[in-house]
Structure formats: structure tokens, C-alpha cells
Amino acid sequence: MRSAILSLATLSLLAGAGAGCVPEDGIEQKIEGRDDLSLRVYHTRIVNGLSDEVVIEVPEEVADNVKSVLIEVRGSSGLYYMTKFVTPSGDVVEGARYLTRFAREIPGLVDWLYPNTPTLSIEAGTYKLLLRGEKPGGRRLANEEVEIRLYTKQKQSYDTCGLHLDFLVDRQAINNAQIEAAIDRAVIWVNNLYSQVGVRILDYQITKIALPRTRFEVQTESVKSDIDDVLAQARAANTARTDAVHVVVVRQIGGSDPAGYAMGLPGPFDADRANAAVLVSTDAYTDRDNFLDVEGLASTVAHEVGHFMGLYHTSEANGQNHDPLPDTPECSGIGCSSDFEKNIMSSGGGAQRTKITPDQAFVIQHHPLCEPKEFRDGPAACTTSCNAPAVCSIVNQVEQCREACDPDAPTCGSGTCRPDDRGTYVCR
Numbered sequence: 001m002r003s004a005i006l007s008l009a010t011l012s013l014l015a016g017a018g019a020g021c022v023p024e025d026g027i028e029q030k031i032e033g034r035d036d037l038s039l040r041v042y043h044t045r046i047v048n049g050l051s052d053e054v055v056i057e058v059p060e061e062v063a064d065n066v067k068s069v070l071i072e073v074r075g076s077s078g079l080y081y082m083t084k085f086v087t088p089s090g091d092v093v094e095g096a097r098y099l100t101r102f103a104r105e106i107p108g109l110v111d112w113l114y115p116n117t118p119t120l121s122i123e124a125g126t127y128k129l130l131l132r133g134e135k136p137g138g139r140r141l142a143n144e145e146v147e148i149r150l151y152t153k154q155k156q157s158y159d160t161c162g163l164h165l166d167f168l169v170d171r172q173a174i175n176n177a178q179i180e181a182a183i184d185r186a187v188i189w190v191n192n193l194y195s196q197v198g199v200r201i202l203d204y205q206i207t208k209i210a211l212p213r214t215r216f217e218v219q220t221e222s223v224k225s226d227i228d229d230v231l232a233q234a235r236a237a238n239t240a241r242t243d244a245v246h247v248v249v250v251r252q253i254g255g256s257d258p259a260g261y262a263m264g265l266p267g268p269f270d271a272d273r274a275n276a277a278v279l280v281s282t283d284a285y286t287d288r289d290n291f292l293d294v295e296g297l298a299s300t301v302a303h304e305v306g307h308f309m310g311l312y313h314t315s316e317a318n319g320q321n322h323d324p325l326p327d328t329p330e331c332s333g334i335g336c337s338s339d340f341e342k343n344i345m346s347s348g349g350g351a352q353r354t355k356i357t358p359d360q361a362f363v364i365q366h367h368p369l370c371e372p373k374e375f376r377d378g379p380a381a382c383t384t385s386c387n388a389p390a391v392c393s394i395v396n397q398v399e400q401c402r403e404a405c406d407p408d409a410p411t412c413g414s415g416t417c418r419p420d421d422r423g424t425y426v427c428r
């Protein structure tokens, strides 16, 4: 058995490295602006359908400090599966804990997050991975080099963290006049949901883009190059940040889940790849009178971002497969409980999904894209007394009297009707 030995402790590959490793492999790289993250890159080769056995040594002093590892695999066109993932205690994770069973493979790309349930943790010792490679269609991959990126996230004294969202909105997806107000409201909705469990939306930006087609067929090869193009354009314009989740707002999505689709499950930290995006559809939430159900759209944003951070459906529609999290409500297919219907990761769609569990937060908090942040208790109370129609509001932590407004019928004398830091709509 060939084997590539990776170490999270030393700066170089240990003896016994497999074929295909290039000299710079294994050097620890810092991530700008993120003291909690580091990256190591390795190369290996899949020959006759199987990779080298990848051995990751995690010494005690490293295990004590590491919160999680995101494994990103990139090659040219193969579909990559984890054939074996053995932890130091001999636990074979595949199958048992869904680390890989429901990971989303697209040609040339896949990611795995470990741990992805509170019942697993980083332990000291030897991890073994064996990758299997197939051509689309099922035949063995003959010979393909793959790059493996390991992001390690350090533990903090707190678990809370925040996400950056970059909305890339197709001009044909929605009426231009509606979109900014709709996304402002959707972000508040998503933030209200996630903040129940110590995860917040730190900031977001909205960029209009032009897509080659209004309907995204997510099961076809073309979606990959379309997403690559979108992200490349946006990165060039500095509107797809490398540390943000990219939410591509499109008119229509093909396939079985037309309201949304996460290209990565979990998604990568790196922004330069076709699975670094989630798609949400405006068509799924627009009625015949062109009225957009903003809360419905927001629930799909929260659901797809959840997938991107590594969350599965609480139960799949077949009623057989459930996520590996102990505290999520399950449904065997009929007579689902209201707790189940209300969970954000139930697959039914709609804005009744307003609940998220602590174990689901655990997964989100372990993904590198959730930046550790220690939140003080909510925004300070607004105490200035204002004369109606002005209300006390806080914008960028500055308290001021501003004119209140209705986002559905904004009538601002000056400025635009947007939420303040606490979600109150004011002219600003």
C-alpha cells in the first residue's frame, strides 16, 4: 500500500510520502485576517480508482487546540468519495456519522468537515483516509492528480461566530427596484434565526450580475462553468470576498429542489471553485402578481447556507436517512411533528422554518467560514426620546432619531428605507 503521511504538527511531509507530492506540500500557511485558521496543501494521485492511503498524524498538543478540520479535494473531472476514514480510536466514520455519505460531489470537487456532530471530536493519534475516484458515469478514474487542502480551525474560549454573505443577484432574477429592500429584510430574517444559537450575519453586500441563462440546471456540467464565471467576475470586481458565503440569486433552478441548491455540502473555504456558492431562486417565491415572499426566500437562504456549512436535512424525504445530530427532530415520512416542520433544515420549504438546534449550531461553528466572534449582549437599547414620526435608531452603533418607515411602502423624505442595527426600519 502506498501511503502519503500528512502531519498537522510539523511543517514538512514525513518520510514515506506517496508519489505525486511536490516539495511545497505540507507547509503551514496563515490566512490573512484569521488568526484561528491555518492551511496545509498536499497533492496525491488517484490511480485505478484509488488514492494513496492518506495518513494524518495529530499529536496531543495539536489535538488539544484544534476545533475542526475542513478537507477540500480538487482535481480535474473525477467524482471523489471517501472510501475509508478511520479515527485514532478506530471509528470508521463513513456510514456511521455521515461525514461523507451525503457530501456533495461535483466533477473535480468535494469537501468534508470533521467533526460534523457533537458526538465526534478531534483526538490525538493517527487518522487514515482513502479516496476513491470515479468518472462521471461510474467507471474508475484511471489516473488523476488531486490537491487536498486541510484547513484547521483553532479552539477559542467561546463558540459564537459570524458569517459574511455576498449576494450576487442576476439582473433577470428580480425587479431591480425590489431587490435591495428584499435582501435587507431577508438578512434580518436569517440573522434572527441563526442568532438563536450564537451565529450571526456579520455583514453582507449585494452585487448585480448578468448570468448567461435565467434557469440553472444544477445537475448538468454547465452549472460548474457558469458558477466559475460568476465567481471569477465577482472576484475581479472585489464583490465576492474570499471569506464570505456567496449567495447567487437566480430566476429559476432546475432539478428536484427548485427553491435553492447548495453547490457544496459542506462548501469550501476557498472562493476560487465552482462549489463555492449556494443558489436561491426568486421564481419559487414569486406569485402571479409578481409579489415576492421575502420570508420564504430568506428561509431558503438560511437553509442553503446551512447546507453549505455542513448541515444535512434533518430527515430525507424517504423517511429513512436522518442527519447525525442527536437533538434534531426526525420524521419517518408521514405525520411529521410541528417541531420537525419548523426546523430550518427540513426540506419542505417555507418560512415556518424558524428553529435551529444547538447541535446544528455546533456544525456551523466548526466550519472555517464562520469567523469566531464574541458577541456582547445584543445591540444596546435605544434610549434617546424622539418626536414621532421619528424613532430612536442605531446605525453603525450610533444612536440617533430617524424617520420611521414601512419597507413595503417607503415614503422617505430623504434617504432610503432600510433597517437599523436592531432591525427597525428607518429612513437613512
Ligand SMILES: [Zn+2]
Pocket (backbone or CB within 6 Å): 257, 303, 307, 313, 347
Ligand atoms: Zn436542502
